[in-house]
Amino acid sequence: MTDGASSDSVIPSPRGRTTPSPRYAVRPPAVSDAPVLGRIHVQIWREAYAGLMPERHLAGLDALARGERWRQNLSAPEPATTTLVGTCDGEPVGFVVVGPGRDDQRPVETELRVLNVLAAQHGTGLATQLLTTALGERAAYLWVLAGNARAVAFYRKHGFELDGGTKLHEPTGTTELRMVRQGARQTS
Ligand SMILES: CC(C)(COP(=O)(O)OP(=O)(O)OC[C@H]1O[C@@H](n2cnc3c(N)ncnc32)[C@H](O)[C@@H]1OP(=O)(O)O)[C@@H](O)C(=O)NCCC(=O)NCCS
Numbered sequence: 001m002t003d004g005a006s007s008d009s010v011i012p013s014p015r016g017r018t019t020p021s022p023r024y025a026v027r028p029p030a031v032s033d034a035p036v037l038g039r040i041h042v043q044i045w046r047e048a049y050a051g052l053m054p055e056r057h058l059a060g061l062d063a064l065a066r067g068e069r070w071r072q073n074l075s076a077p078e079p080a081t082t083t084l085v086g087t088c089d090g091e092p093v094g095f096v097v098v099g100p101g102r103d104d105q106r107p108v109e110t111e112l113r114v115l116n117v118l119a120a121q122h123g124t125g126l127a128t129q130l131l132t133t134a135l136g137e138r139a140a141y142l143w144v145l146a147g148n149a150r151a152v153a154f155y156r157k158h159g160f161e162l163d164g165g166t167k168l169h170e171p172t173g174t175t176e177l178r179m180v181r182q183g184a185r186q187t188s
Helices: 031-049 055-059 063-075 126-135 149-157
Strands: 007-012 018-027 082-088 091-100 110-117 140-145 161-169 174-181
Touching (some): 031 055, 031 063, 140 149, 140 161
Parallel strands (some): 110 140
Antiparallel strands (some): 018 082, 082 091, 091 110, 140 174, 161 174
16 A cells, blocks of 8 residues: 545535645554445445346455455555545545556556445535545546446546446446546546
C-alpha cells in the first residue's frame, strides 16, 4: 500500500455546490480494521448485487473469512497498490483499492480494483472522495458487474466509459463489463 493522505470529505448540496462534511473522512487502513472491513465488504455485496448474482453465492459470503483475507492483505500489502478506507463518524463504511492492472490484456496500466460503499452512504460524496484520493485524475480501467447501473453512472461521471471488454466472474458465472478512462486525464 502506498500512503494515502487523510482528507475531509465534501458532499454535494442539492444545488450541486459542495459543502464540507466533518462526518466523512478518508484514511489509510490499519491491520486492526480487517474485521470490520470483512463485515462491511459482505454487507455491501449483499446490498448491491442482489438480483445481479446468484442469491446462493451472496448468502454464502462469510464475513469472518473475508476479514481474514483483509488481514492478510493489509499485513503484506501488494507493491504499488493503494488501499484507503472511508469513514462516517469514525466508522469504516467503504474502501477503495487501486493498483497495477491484473489482466494480461489491459487498455491502460492502472486498475481501479475495488470501490465499495455501504448503501446508507450512497450519494453522500464519499465514493467520489475515495476515488479521487486514491486515483486522482489518472487513466485507469475497472470491471463492473453487468446490470450495475448505479456504478456505471457513477464511473461515467468520473470520465470512464464502457469499451466493449467483457469477462466472466468465474465464482458466479456473471458477466463483468470493462470501463476505461483514457490518458487525457492522466497526470502522472
Ligand atoms: C458504485 C458506488 C461506489 C457509487 O457511489 P455513490 O455514492 O452511489 O455514487 P453517486 O451517488 O455519486 O453517483 C451515482 C449516480 O448514479 C445515479 N443512479 C442511481 N441509480 C441509478 C440507476 N439505477 N441507473 C442509472 N443511474 C443511477 C445517481 O443518480 C447518481 O447520478 P447523479 O449524481 O448524476 O444523480 C456505490 O454505489 C457503491 O459502492 N455501490 C456498491 C458496490 C459497487 O457496485 N461498487 C462498484 C463495483 S465496480
